[in-house]
Amino acid sequence: MEAGEECEDGNIVDRDGCSSACSLEIPIVTLVSTPPYGNLPLTATITSTKEPWSNYLVFDYGDGTPVINNPIFPLIHVYPNVGDYTVWVTAKSNFTGQRAP
């Protein structure tokens, strides 16, 4: 790597973990609950997408259920009680710095 670079992957492509400006990129993930709301008990199917250079770390149903480490989607979950629940997932870049071009 050269001075001022956070990473070097031998290309000038963005959204692969190391940007064209040689800075580390933050993974982008999506979460979708189907259905997003409904009558009780609500059975939700939760899907997610991530970029291939990142990994899921932790998933939370948002209702007090223990978090899931390294989840595999889709997840199916029953919400038995009335409430607003915010689901979330954390992703981390696999990029560790320098990769042989």
Ligand SMILES: [Ca+2]
């Ligand atoms: Ca790149």
